[in-house]
Amino acid sequence: MELTPFFFGLxxxxxxxxxxxxWIVGLSGVVLLFAWLPVSPARQRWLRxxxxxxxxxxxxxxxxxxxxxxVAALExxxxxxxxxxxxxxGTIVVLGGGLRDSGSLRPRIELTEESMRQTACGADLxxxxxxxxxxxxxxxARVFGSGPTEAAVMKEFAGxxxxxxxxxxxxxxxxxxxxxxxxxxxxxxxRTSIVLVTSAAHMPRASALxxxxxxxxxxxxxxxxxxxxxxxxxxxxSVFDVLPAxxxxxxxxxxxxxxxxxxxYRLAGKL
Numbered sequence: 001m002e003l004t005p006f007f008f009g010l011x012x013x014x015x016x017x018x019x020x021x022x023w024i025v026g027l028s029g030v031v032l033l034f035a036w037l038p039v040s041p042a043r044q045r046w047l048r049x050x051x052x053x054x055x056x057x058x059x060x061x062x063x064x065x066x067x068x069x070x071v072a073a074l075e076x077x078x079x080x081x082x083x084x085x086x087x088x089x090g091t092i093v094v095l096g097g098g099l100r101d102s103g104s105l106r107p108r109i110e111l112t113e114e115s116m117r118q119t120a121c122g123a124d125l126x127x128x129x130x131x132x133x134x135x136x137x138x139x140x141a142r143v144f145g146s147g148p149t150e151a152a153v154m155k156e157f158a159g160x161x162x163x164x165x166x167x168x169x170x171x172x173x174x175x176x177x178x179x180x181x182x183x184x185x186x187x188x189x190x191r192t193s194i195v196l197v198t199s200a201a202h203m204p205r206a207s208a209l210x211x212x213x214x215x216x217x218x219x220x221x222x223x224x225x226x227x228x229x230x231x232x233x234x235x236x237x238s239v240f241d242v243l244p245a246x247x248x249x250x251x252x253x254x255x256x257x258x259x260x261x262x263x264x265y266r267l268a269g270k271l
Contacts (some may be wrong), residue, residue, distance in 0.1 A: 018256060018260045019256075020252065020253050021253065023057060024057060027050060027053060027057065031050050031051050031054060034046055035047065058244070059244070061248075061252050062244035062246070062248050062249045063241075063245075063248055064242070064245050064247075064248045065241050066248070066252055067247075067248040067251040067252050067255070068230070068241075070251075070256070071226050071251050071254075072226040072228065072229055072230035073230045073255075074200070074201045074203075074259075075200040075201055075221070075224055075226050076226075076230055077203065078200070078204070078219040080220070083128055083130065084125075084130055084195055084218045084220060086129055087130065087193045087195065087218070089193065090193040090195065091133045091135050091188060091191060091195075092126055092130060092131045092135065092194070092195045092220075093122075093137065093184055093195065093210075094118050094119055094121070094122035094135065094154065094197045094198075095138065095177070095180055095202070096111075096115050096136070096138025096150030096151065097112050097113075097117075097150075098111075098112040098114060098115055098141070098150070099148070099150055100112055101147070109147060109148055111150075111153055114199055114223060115153075115154060116157065117199075117222055117223050118197050118198060118222060119154045120161060121197050121220065121222040122136070122158065123161040123162065125197070126163050126167065127162065131195060133167050133168075133169055134163055134169070135170075135171060135184060135187065135188070135194075136155055136168065136169070136171070137150075137151055137170075137180045138151045138154065138171075138172070139151065139175050140172075140175070141175045149170075151171055151172040152170065152172060154170075171183050178265065178270055180206070180209070181206075181209040181210045181212070181215075184215075185213040185215070192214055192215050192216050194210065194216070194218065195218045196215075196218065197220050198221065200222065200223055201225065201254060203219050203221040204258070204262065205258055207219050208262070208265075208271050209265065
């Protein structure tokens with residue numbers, strides 16, 4: 001089911017509840033509230049509990065060790081062992097990873113680093129002869145306003161990478177991963193053999209949604225954050241891996257979003 005503009009905006013708003021930063025800000029607000037209220041033994045106890053929870057949460061959410069466990073668990077589900085074999089009548093399907101709006105410092109709308117990397121991976125597969133067509137999928141994910149779609153900007157970038165325009169199929173309506181899969185199915189019909197290109201952490205959710213639409217999916221993840229599977233690489237752990245890191249917070253936040261997305265799609269019967 002396609003989301004109406006109202007429900008798409010509501011969906012984007014509810015997603016903020018999944019972000020760890022929202023949890024931290026919310027708990028900080030509770031601490032401030034208790035600090036401003038008149039002192040009582042009960043409020044002091046709740047203040048200590050909330051403050052301890054906040055500090056513990058900050059420690060866990062900025063831990064490189066936790067980042068390794070969560071991200072490697074996602075990325076390890078599909079690992080690369082080389083180029084996939086060429087597929088007859090197949091299609092390389094590249095998911096978008098976002099756009100950066102233009103402004104006084106950025107004169108034109110640009111792909112995010114993730115979108116550029118995924119488009120480059122897809123273009124490379126095309127030049128390697130893995131499939132004869134490249135489909136880029138991504139609509140306009142803005143809640144307010146409008147502008148170029150991800151697919152349009154990805155097609156332009158793929159063209160600069162040498163992929164002929166006649167070989168590029170654009171799907172420019174999807175705003176969620178589920179819509180990516182459904183609308184790609186509408187375009188390709190009975191052409192069900194695809195090489196799916198997206199970020200390594202996003203691949204478990206994306207490949208499951210595309211398989212649910214009847215595709216024979218060959219995953220081709222790119223943009224790995226981790227070097228090893230979750231059960232490997234522990235001999236390289238150092239003291240710095242127990243110290244807080246901003247990159248760990250970012251990766252943990254992305255992993256939680258992916259895990260929450262998988263859970264929601266399963267509850268909704270999409271997987």
